[in-house]
Amino acid sequence: MTDAKIALINTALEISKTETDAKINISNPQQMKSFLNEESKMLERMVDKVVGSGASVVFCQxxxxxxxxxxLSKAGILAVRRVKESDLTKLAKATGGRIITNLDDLFEKDLGTAGLVEERKIEEDRWVFVExxxxPKSVTxxxxxxxxxxxxxxxxxxxxAIMVVKDVMELxxxxxxxxxxxxxAATKIRSWAKSLEGREQLxxxxxxxxxxxxxxxxxxxAGMDPIDTLASLRSKQLNGDKWTGIDVMKxxxxxxxxxxxxxxxxxxxxIISAAAEAACMILRIDDVIATAKSAGPPPGAEGGMPPGMGGMGGMGGMPPGMPDMGGMM
Structure with missing residues (x-):
């Protein structure tokens, strides 16, 4: 379908079930025929609303x-049903159309446009291409x-690759x-470190x-000698070529x-900010204590040890909160 006008519909083009159960008693073939004819007319009225909007392609969720x-086929309209909600949203961004939840609200201004909409078979699957x-604000x-x-x-x-392009576009x-x-940066920081004293310099x-x-x-x-490479890199940068780096391919x-x-x-x-923040977070931790639940003093033990002293064989139990020494007892 070329120069397609696309309707994006989030409602069914079929007879919906009623919220309450209902029974229809049909006693003769004429009544059955009337029932089917009315159902057909209801569906035809739905399709007429789509046709009246000027749509040539319908994507229905x-x-x-x-x-x-x-x-729809008689009217020359290509229809695709059971389209995922995420795909329908992307189609709206790509074609400029508006997703309609009620057929009464479907007008020509709500239609999206595309140069070509066609079905293609790739291997065993059938795909619908919108080109x-x-x-377009969304592509595949x-x-x-x-x-x-x-x-x-x-x-x-x-x-x-796409994320790199995105980052460059934003900054x-x-x-x-x-x-x-x-x-x-390392060269400049080393030079600055000489002006510091004590642990700050380290x-x-x-x-x-x-x-x-x-x-x-x-x-x-890259299979290069790291010491020689770093020395060469430092030397060239100190001579003023701050764009000098390592070409791993060559x-x-x-x-x-x-x-x-x-x-x-x-x-x-x-990268540098995240690495620095991770290092600072680790440095804020003074110590790590691994503890296990104590089994308590052995049967018949006499009293406990003063706080701060470990277990000494059968001389007593561990004070509350002290780590279990396992096989050292």
């Missing part, structure tokens, strides 16, 4: 009666592979890849050392900017 499907939408990427494992890997890679700033910013130096774990890991994964220390190896600033900021 609920059921479509076979008779309704017949009337050529104007300014169809991934195929020889096995589910490969599909999962491709999906992960595509998701990562259009980039930094060099290949461990270049970590090395540059903490700053350790923070710089932790930043350099990134280029060290990259060099090891196994060289080169300028990242000229090689188009970059990362979004938002991602780099999030």
């Amino acid at each position: 609920k059921g479509i009666d076979d008779m309704s499907q017949h009337y 050529g939408c104007k300014h 990427i169809l991934l195929r592979a020889g096995s589910q494992r490969v599909v999962d890997e491709v999906e992960r890679s595509v998701h990562d 259009p700033l980039i930094v060099a890849g290949g461990g270049a910013p970590e090395t540059y 903490a700053a130096e350790k923070f710089a050392e932790s930043l350099e774990s990134i280029p060290l890991s990259l060099s090891e994964n 196994g060289k220390v080169i300028n990242m900017k000229s090689s188009d190896i970059v990362e979004p600033l938002a991602v780099k900021h999030q």
